[in-house]
Amino acid sequence: MGLPSVFRVLGVVGALLLASLGAARAQAPLLRDVTLRTDTASYQLSRHTVIVQGEPTLFFWFRRDDETVEVRFYPEKLAGDEPLRLRKSTDFQQLDSLTREADGAWRTRIKFQDLTSSQFIRLVVEQRGAPGDEPLRDVVPLLPVAYTSVNLRGSDDELFVGEEKVLALNSSNPRNVRVTGEWVRTEEFDYQVTREPNGTLRLHVLPKQLGRRTLTVKLQSERPMLQSGGRLNYQLPALKQEFVVKASRLRFLTPDKRMVTLDENSRRRGVELILDNGRAFDLRRTYRVEDQEEPGGALIAELFTRQYLTNDRVLCFLRPYNTHRQTEGYLYLKQNDQALYVTNLDITPKTTISSVQVLHRGGDWTSSLNVSPGETVDVRLEGEGLQKARFHFEDLPVIPSDSSIRTDSRVVLRVQVPVTFDKRRSNILNAGQATGQALSIREFQRPHPLDFVSVSYGDASHPITRLNGPVLFERTVRDVVFSFNPNGIDTDKVFYGKQLLSFEIRTLNSKGELVEIRNVDNVVICPGDNSPRAVFYQDKACRTDALSLNALLSRKTYDLDDWSRIIVTVKHQAGQYSDPGFTQTVELVLKRNYKFDIDISFPAGLLTRRIGEPNGSYTSFGGISLATLAQFSFYHPEKINRLRPYKVGAGFVALNAFNLNPDNNANRDLGIVVLGSVYPTRRDAKLTFPLYLGGGYLLNGVKSVATGKSYHWFVLFGPGIGVRL
Numbered sequence: 047m048g049l050p051s052v053f054r055v056l057g058v059v060g061a062l063l064l065a066s067l068g069a070a071r072a073q074a075p076l077l078r079d080v081t082l083r084t085d086t087a088s089y090q091l092s093r094h095t096v097i098v099q100g101e102p103t104l105f106f107w108f109r110r111d112d113e114t115v116e117v118r119f120y121p122e123k124l125a126g127d128e129p130l131r132l133r134k135s136t137d138f139q140q141l142d143s144l145t146r147e148a149d150g151a152w153r154t155r156i157k158f159q160d161l162t163s164s165q166f167i168r169l170v171v172e173q174r175g176a177p178g179d180e181p182l183r184d185v186v187p188l189l190p191v192a193y194t195s196v197n198l199r200g201s202d203d204e205l206f207v208g209e210e211k212v213l214a215l216n217s218s219n220p221r222n223v224r225v226t227g228e229w230v231r232t233e234e235f236d237y238q239v240t241r242e243p244n245g246t247l248r249l250h251v252l253p254k255q256l257g258r259r260t261l262t263v264k265l266q267s268e269r270p271m272l273q274s275g276g277r278l279n280y281q282l283p284a285l286k287q288e289f290v291v292k293a294s295r296l297r298f299l300t301p302d303k304r305m306v307t308l309d310e311n312s313r314r315r316g317v318e319l320i321l322d323n324g325r326a327f328d329l330r331r332t333y334r335v336e337d338q339e340e341p342g343g344a345l346i347a348e349l350f351t352r353q354y355l356t357n358d359r360v361l362c363f364l365r366p367y368n369t370h371r372q373t374e375g376y377l378y379l380k381q382n383d384q385a386l387y388v389t390n391l392d393i394t395p396k397t398t399i400s401s402v403q404v405l406h407r408g409g410d411w412t413s414s415l416n417v418s419p420g421e422t423v424d425v426r427l428e429g430e431g432l433q434k435a436r437f438h439f440e441d442l443p444v445i446p447s448d449s450s451i452r453t454d455s456r457v458v459l460r461v462q463v464p465v466t467f468d469k470r471r472s473n474i475l476n477a478g479q480a481t482g483q484a485l486s487i488r489e490f491q492r493p494h495p496l497d498f499v500s501v502s503y504g505d506a507s508h509p510i511t512r513l514n515g516p517v518l519f520e521r522t523v524r525d526v527v528f529s530f531n532p533n534g535i536d537t538d539k540v541f542y543g544k545q546l547l548s549f550e551i552r553t554l555n556s557k558g559e560l561v562e563i564r565n566v567d568n569v570v571i572c573p574g575d576n577s578p579r580a581v582f583y584q585d586k587a588c589r590t591d592a593l594s595l596n597a598l599l600s601r602k603t604y605d606l607d608d609w610s611r612i613i614v615t616v617k618h619q620a621g622q623y624s625d626p627g628f629t630q631t632v633e634l635v636l637k638r639n640y641k642f643d644i645d646i647s648f649p650a651g652l653l654t655r656r657i658g659e660p661n662g663s664y665t666s667f668g669g670i671s672l673a674t675l676a677q678f679s680f681y682h683p684e685k686i687n688r689l690r691p692y693k694v695g696a697g698f699v700a701l702n703a704f705n706l707n708p709d710n711n712a713n714r715d716l717g718i719v720v721l722g723s724v725y726p727t728r729r730d731a732k733l734t735f736p737l738y739l740g741g742g743y744l745l746n747g748v749k750s751v752a753t754g755k756s757y758h759w760f761v762l763f764g765p766g767i768g769v770r771l
Contacts, residue, residue, distance in 0.1 A: 076130075076173055076184035079120040081151075082106050084113060096189060096276045103187040105272060111160045111221070113190075114141070118151040119171055132156075133170040161190040162221050162268050191278075192269045194219040198249065198287050205253040205289045207297070215239070215247035215285075223247060223282070224266045234259045234291075253291040260288045296339075296378070296388040299324055302359075305434055306347075308366045309396040316350065316363035323358045324379075324387050327351050334380045337370060341383035346370050346393060349379060366393045371454070394454060397431040397476055402483050416488040419579055420465045420541055425485070427457045427474070439485065440473040463487065465578045489582060490543035493618045493627040498534035498545070498571070501614075501632055502527045503603075510616060510630045516686065518637035523603040526612060526634065528593040532574030541579060544588070545571040546619040551595060556609035564598045567619065608638045609686065635686055641679040645695065647723075649673055649738050649766035654701065656744075656757035670704040673697065673738075673766070675721060689725075696720045699742070699762075717744040717760065739763050 080091040082104060095102040106115070119130055130144050130152045141155040158164070169186040199214045217223055225241045236252040251261060263285040270278040302320040306312065332350045336343030350363040370377060370393040379387040403411045405424040417423050422445065427437065433454045438444060442461050451458040463472075467487060474483040500507040503519060503526045510528075528549070535542050549566040572588035573580060595612070596602045603612060612634040618627025649671045677695020682688040699721075702714045719742030726734055741761040 075122060076182045077119055077171060077186070078122045080104060080169070080186050081118045081120075082188075083116045083118075084108070091186065096272065096278065098187065098189055098278070101187055103189045105189040105191050107272075108158075108161050108190045108192055108269075111162050112158060113161060114155060114157045116153065116155050117169065118147070118153050119144070120151050121173070128174045131172045131174075133172060135168070135170075137164045137167045158190075162192075162219075189278075190269055191272045192219055192222050192267070193271055194222045194267050194269075194282060196223060196247075196265055196282055196285060198263075198285050203287070203289050205251065205291045207253055207256065207291060207293050209298070210250055210252045213249045213251060215249050217247055220245050220247050222267050222269050224268050230264075232262075235261050237261065237263055239263070239265065251289075253289065256291050256293050258288060259291050260286055262286050296385060297322075297324065299379070299387045299389045301389055301391050303391060304372075305392040305394060306364060306366055307396055307431070307434075308369055308393050312364075312366055314365075316365040319349070319362045319364045320355065320359050321349075321362055321389065323354065323360050327360055329353060331381075333386070335364075336378050336380055337375060339378050339385045339388075343378070343380075344368060346377060369393050369395055392434075394434055395430040397429070397435045397481075399427050399429040399432075399474075399481050399483055401428045402426070402474070403428075404485070415484070416486045417461075417463050418488055418490040418541065418543075419463050419467050419582075420490075420539070422460065422462045425459050425461050425474075426451075427459075427483075428455060430455065432457045436477045437481075438475055440471075440475060441467070441469065442472050442485070461485070468582075489579060490541040491623060492542045493623050493625055494535050494542040494545055496616060496628050496630045498531045499547070499616055499630070500529050500531065502529065503634055510632050513630075513632055516611075516633040516635050518635050518686070520637050523606070523612070523634065523636060526595040526603055526614070528595075528614070528616070530571045530589065530592070532572060532590070533576045534574075535571070536573040536577030536579065538578065541573075541577065543573070543579075544583060544585070546622045547571065548617055548619045549593065550615040550617075551598060552613045553599065553601065553603075553606060554611040554613065556607060558611075561606075561610070562599055562601055566593070566598065569593065606636055608636055608641070610636045612636075637686075638681060641681070641689070643677070643679070645673075645675050645677050645693070647673050647675070647736065647766050648704075649699070649762075649764055652701070652738070652762050652764035652766075654760050654762045657741075657759040657761065670767075671699055671701050672703040673699040673719070673721065675719075677721075677723070691725055693723045693725060694721075695723070701744075715744045715746045717742045719743075719762070723766075733767070736766050737764070738766050 077091075082089045084106060087107065089104060089106045091102075091104045094105055096105050097103070117132075121130065129146070132140055132144060132154060134140070136159065138156045138158045141157055142153075144152045144154045147153050158167075161167075167188040167190070169188060171184045171186070173182040175181050194217060196215055196217045199216045205211055215223075220241070223239075223241075225239050225247070227238065227240055229236050229238045234253070234255050236254065238250040240248045240250065242248060249263065253259065265282040265285070266280050267282055270280045273279050299322040303317075306317050306319070329351050332348050334345065335347040335349055337346055338344075346368050347364050347366040350365070352361045352363060354360055370391075372390045372392055376388045376390050378385040379389065401413070402415060403413055403426045404415055404417060405411050405426065406417075407422065411426065424447075425439075431454060433452055435457070437457060437459060439459075439461055442463060445460045445462050447460040450460060470487050472485045472487060474481045474485070495511060497509045497511045499510050501510050501513070502508070503517075503523050504521055507529055535545060547569040549564075549569065551562075551564040551566070553561040553563075555561055568587070570585065570587045570589055572583040572585060577583070595614070596604075606612070612632075614632045614634075615629065616632065617629035620627070652671060675695035675697035677693045677697075679693050680690045682690055697719065699717050699719045700714075701717065719740050721738050721740035721742075723736040723738050725736045739762075741759070744758045744760055
């Protein structure tokens with residue numbers, strides 16, 4: 047054999063040796079021992095184990111479901127120096143990381159989640175192996191064991207045949223008591239153990255035989271108790287209680303149905319009913335069912351016994367004739383007016399709805415069944431046999447509410463209409479069957495404040511709700527345009543629906559006299575695309591363009607006189623809303639700062655003085671003069687069509703024009719003047735008495751005897767008489 051062949055043989059032998067060593071390491075246990083310590087005791091895997099399904103299991107006693115324990119893992123000496131890792135589990139929470147102690151153990155703390163309910167709790171420990179090898183793993187099964195005691199609380203030991211009694215059970219660990227909710231039937235008693243939502247245990251006892259009887263209740267635990275010899279015991283100590291069982295005057299027969307519907311079919315054909323065997327029943331016989339034990343009670347139903355059943359019960363036919371509620375008392379089975387047995391069940395009329403009413407938030411009950419998307423309303427159903435009904439609304443959720451009412455004659459349900467609801471009706475159903483009643487889905491149609499309407503009269507648009515009082519506009523009004531903002535109506539949570547508006551347009555002259563009136567009705571503004579219900583508002587009548595007054599008025603706005611007024615009243619159309627609508631008035635006044643006109647007045651008693659005349663004195667009061675002036679009048683800036691008490695003008699004045707005395711003809715003259723006058727502010731006065739102050743140039747002038755010069759310039763002051771045409 048050559049040297050290469052020897053090397054190949056040695057390589058194969060080495061590989062087999064390493065594989066065998068790896069297999070031996072993988073099969074060797076990782077842990078030598080495990081200890082688990084609670085706040086009261088310590089448990090060791092090598093000492094505290096029981097065999098569960100053929101597997102050694104570390105047991106420990108616990109008191110709380112969320113017990114916190116300390117765990118120490120002792121690895122084998124040949125396990126290596128690699129750190130250990132505890133795999134995660136839903137049964138517990140690792141509070142600390144694994145740390146190595148001085149004695150070589152790896153320590154951590156874990157907190158269990160629910161020791162009573164968790165099954166097959168295991169601690170899985172791993173150690174990383176050599177590169178390429180699977181990690182070493184060791185599994186430590188755990189078995190929580192608990193001590194549980196149960197005793198019966200209550201001193202009342204008197205029971206009656208056919209009457210169920212509920213007793214309270216005391217337990218040191220009530221969650222560890224297994225509760226199935228099933229009835230356990232014995233010869234003397236039937237009993238059932240239940241658990242209430244707060245964890246309290248209840249024992250339901252139904253006696254069957256008379257006399258002093260002993261009730262034995264057998265219970266099991268969820269977690270076992272550990273007994274001597276390592277035996278696990280899930281059986282709790284039996285509860286024994288002695289009762290005195292007394293007989294009632296009449297035996298109670300339990301029916302298999304708790305409710306029977308009274309209608310024409312059940313009245314004629316009857317309803318199948320299974321009762322306990324009354325022992326004294328005669329087959330093929332009809333018994334009378336009344337609501338009182340004494341003779342002469344009201345006939346509630348008739349019971350016909352048909353045949354015996356194998357479970358010691360009797361098949362009967364019940365023909366109801368009147369209604370009955372279990373809360374009203376027992377029902378008595380009679381033969382020849384003699385009460386034989388007692389039973390109880392509800393006999394209710396067929397579910398019928400006589401009226402439906404709706405309560406909107408903040409409103410009153412109304413018979414209108416119109417509801418709107420996004421609303422939460424209360425629906426009240428009135429009729430007969432409503433308590434047994436299972437009402438629901440087609441595609442609408444019913445919201446549980448403290449105000450919900452359910453009686454035999456009235457049911458109140460709270461219903462929410464989704465914003466995206468896309469039907470026009472929601473039928474009211476009873477157990478999936480239509481009742482003939484339905485809610486009508488109508489879009490909201492509530493008046494929205496008129497801030498979505500804007501007006502433009504020469505500059506930018508203004509919301510009409512911001513125009514409080516008359517608007518004084520100095521320039522020519524080319525047009526008055528009303529525009530609408532559809533996105534200003536609905537929001538994501540508040541809906542108003544279509545807005546139906548009417549416009550009343552009036553134009554007045556400066557004296558307040560009506561010039562023209564126009565009415566525009568049925569202006570429909572629909573909410574915009576920002577509304578979640580926008581697609582449901584689509585209507586050909588919805589207006590998207592602006593409203594121009596010049597398109598309606600015969601006399602256009604730019605042709606109106608000074609101080610004319612344009613009054614537009616915008617309001618929600620009457621009769622379209624259940625709530626009062628909004629009204630807004632826009633008043634536009636064609637303001638002017640001054641006025642130019644020709645004025646004829648009669649100054650009288652004027653004092654005149656010639657400028658430059660030597661004596662420099664005023665003339666005596668003159669006669670009546672005639673003044674024709676082109677003058678400016680000025681308006682008050684904060685009042686409408688109110689003139690200020692002064693005017694300024696220029697023109698001609700004929701001094702002493704009406705002075706017919708031939709001796710004073712020297713004082714007659716014609717002058718060009720600039721006059722300022724002060725007028726009374728009283729309106730509509732045709733005859734006024736103004737004061738004049740001014741000066742000018744006399745065309746003829748006055749020649750002075752002393753100097754021989756002619757004087758033309760003069761000033762004047764005095765009252766006058768004004769006539770306004």
